[in-house]
Amino acid sequence: MNLIYLLDLCAVAVCAITATLEARRRELDLFGVVVIAVISGIGGGTVRDLLLGRLPVYWVHDPIYVVVGMVAGTLTFFLSRRIRLPKNFFLVPDAIGLALFTVIGTSVALQLGVPWLIAALMGVITGVFGGVIRDILCNEVPLIFRTDIYATASLAGALLLIALDDYGMGHNLAILFAMICTVAIRLAAIRWHIHLPRLRSDV
């Protein structure tokens, strides 16, 4: 469990870093950047906790999550004014973070005994809603609604975790397989530009 906790904090940091890099295009001040970094890191789990009624939300009594997001956002803010970080440097950590958030969100929901469809949704919400709120705050149509497979990779991992759990596989092993599934789909989608059918105004 300690490993999961540590990885969770790493995922928050990765989310905060990528959010800061995303925010580079906007004329935000330090405060705005740090807020958006923190919200990107903890927003998904916060929405999950609100919907499930696990209140107060998870970071209220464990503020280390907020601290990690703040520190990661602040460091990236000042670093990115000096050196130009290549954006795709973070694609792999980001995919791992997505996978981790997904299995944590799904596990939390399963423990509360909700139906499997809702548990899968909570996994996806935990994985992607930080980014959705980030994009809303930056006044953009959320990226995950327009881009290559991202939330779909999260959904596949969540469903696999639920299926393996249901067939009696040990939870830790199921988590590992589900994470590999999410990371593999996400990286394959990036590598070969796989995307879902689009709805266009001219069709």
Next chain:
Amino acid sequence: MNLIYLLDLCAVAVCAITATLEARRRELDLFGVVVIAVISGIGGGTVRDLLLGRLPVYWVHDPIYVVVGMVAGTLTFFLSRRIRLPKNFFLVPDAIGLALFTVIGTSVALQLGVPWLIAALMGVITGVFGGVIRDILCNEVPLIFRTDIYATASLAGALLLIALDDYGMGHNLAILFAMICTVAIRLAAIRWHIHLPRLRSDV
């Protein structure tokens, strides 16, 4: 009560369909469309439950609402790539859905014993907030803040329901009158382009 439940599911479906048609102008992929369809269908009731503290929110233990939104969004997505659905085809179902969401939201709040003004607000929130979240996700100023009478029709229905309840009319009959009131105001506003005074930058 079974009739209400069935109509509620129909209202979720209508919301999901109109949201998909609204999203046509945006370059969304299938995932984005389905998410926006589901959120439009269940968003209003979700915000109501959050504010009132009825947690977990209503669809966590009754995922049929989510399923109906997903199916309606997916079908509309593929249909709308083949045939061009006239937008005003759904104006009447949409008005009925607004009326239904309003009376359900108001009834739920009244049962919790909140003040009448708050009960009316909860009716309006249930009726219109799905659309507000949809517009925020699509990066637009919410339509109901700019357009002909929509939320006002919902408010009138909610207040009528509360007044009739207070004067001792049976709840089912009061619901019927309130729904007729909302639908009539909404359709009259569409038919004769009635709208509230606007705030313009040049006045």
Next chain:
Amino acid sequence: MNLIYLLDLCAVAVCAITATLEARRRELDLFGVVVIAVISGIGGGTVRDLLLGRLPVYWVHDPIYVVVGMVAGTLTFFLSRRIRLPKNFFLVPDAIGLALFTVIGTSVALQLGVPWLIAALMGVITGVFGGVIRDILCNEVPLIFRTDIYATASLAGALLLIALDDYGMGHNLAILFAMICTVAIRLAAIRWHIHLPRLRSDV
């Protein structure tokens, strides 16, 4: 405590008024303006209550907050169509409102026994999130992420309140000092255009 309550209502009114003036640039109707006014007034405390699990949120059983926001928004709507209110007329009341919301939010969180960092965050959220939601609804990048020191003034006041409380100063006196701190920083930032470092796409 009655003084705090009265000042709290005044802060809601000031928020609603400034939100209505901000909304002037958008083609909103009366309903939209009133909704945005009310949400600006009570949005910060609502988000705080949701995150802390203090449900139903504070205005459900005390609808006077909603009424004050509605009345202030409606009056400003009709007044602003006749006379042109100077925008900086409200800078000082707005700074006082920010200070008041901050100390109320921080105090509420401290009473629940949350860690000091979270209590300070809740103060800032109470102070600024009404405006954040207002800007999201108006389809703008929230002003506080881009502008002179605003949330920072709130954060300074919250931290001072926590520190003074911790050192054993009486709560009322601590509140007074914290409010003076927030108002002073805010007005100094306006007067001398002090702002945090920005993140620009060209640096």
